Amino acid sequence: MATDLRATPKRSDLSLANLPKEYRSFEIVHWLSIDPYGNLILPLHITIYTLMMFASAILVQNSQNIGGKTKCIRSCHKRGDGKRPRASTSSSSTHSDLSPTPQSVLKKGRTLRDEIEQEFGEMEQLPSKLDMLCKKFDERFDQLAKDIGGLGRNHESQLRGVKIAIKALAGERRSRNLIVLGVPEFKNQQTGRDDIPSSLKYLGEEMKLNAMDMDYDDCFRMGRFSTHAAKPRPILIKFVRTRDKQQFWQQRFALKGTKGITIRPDQPQEIRAAESILYKKYLxxxxxxHSLRSFFSRGAIHITKDKAVIRKYGINDQGQPTQIA
Incomplete structure (x- = not known):
């Protein structure tokens, strides 16, 4: 006996024993359950899907019935006998093809079940994937932090080496320079500029040497000229050879008793400031x-008495003089 799928089942008929044979397969039973009273319970998505299939089948059949009646009326009008034509076999076969069968419903139900199970499977794998991604991110972040730390230490070491090299280069460049203070300024009458040769000639006469015969790379006054200056500007002499610089430096003792002419080496500002503090300590x-004497060596001042070093002072981190062993 054929089952009418369009018929509305009664509640007493919704038991597993009253199901047609086509619905008693393992797949459909897998989705069904029975309440304590023996009634059939359908999941919500299966119920909605089944109702939609039944509704579509009813709509298709109604549309075919209406279309068949329309064709019958038209053919009767054409013949004029008012009789309805017989239904063709092709239309009935088409109607049977469009009607949902239990097998098609089960197939679509299995497809829907597989899709839902696949989605749930992917959702279950999502936390493990997130944990794996977080772990990889943490490992890369830790490695990046190590690389940045190593890069910083490497740059710090390189920067320290560059500073040492620059200081050594600057010291080498200044090692052949001398600064002379207290030499009167002479002006060229034609150009109005500093007359350096006249200043060196005056200095040579005071030091009892011919300063003009020494090879120097450059010689100039330091700072701008001012008529209101109480003292003449110092002269910076850049010697070509260390031998000439040493000869000039040894003759500085001949300036003893002159009018405030002194000679000192060319040093960076921080070294000159430190030596100034140490020299005040010596004074x-x-x-x-009054029998004490002093000299500078390796950033420290050596205080002597009877040509023997009795004390040495250096500069601490606070910029104050401190006695060293």
Whole structure:
């Protein structure tokens, strides 16, 4: 006996025993359940899907019935006998093809079930994938932090080496320079500029040497000229050879008793400031003992008495003089 799928089942008929044979396969039973009263319980998505299939089948059949009646009326009008033509076999076969069968419903149900199971499977794998991605991100971040730290240490070491090289280069460049203070300024009457040869000639006469015969790369006054300056500007002499510089430096003792002419080596500002602080410390001790003498060596001042070093002072981190061993 054929089952009418369009018929509305009663509640008493919705038991597993009253199901047609086509619905008793393993696939459909897998989705069904029975309540304690023996009634059939359908999941919500299966119920909605089945109702939609039944509704579409009813709509298709109604449309075919209406189309068949329209064709019958037209053919009757054409013949004029008012009789309806017989239904063709092709139309009935088409109607049977469009009607949903239990097998097609089960196939679509299995497809829907597989898609849902696949989605749930992917959702279950999502936390593990996220954990794996987070772990990889943490590992890469830690490696990046190590690389950045190593890069910083490497750059710091390279920068320290560059600073040392620059300081050594600057010291080498200044090692042949001398600064002379207290030499009167002479002006060229034609150009109005500094007359350096006249200044060197005056200095040579005071030092009892011919300064004009020494080879120097450059010689100039430091700073701008001012008529209101109380003292003449210092002269920077850049010697070509260290031998000439040493000869000039040894003759500085001949300036003793002159009108405030002094010679000192060309040093960076921080070294000159440190030596100034140390020299004040020496003058403080000399005020108690006039027999003391001093000289600078390796950033420290050596205080001597009877040609023997008795004390040495250097500069600490606070910029104050401190006695060293």
């Amino acid at each position: 403080e001790e000399k005020s108690y003992d």
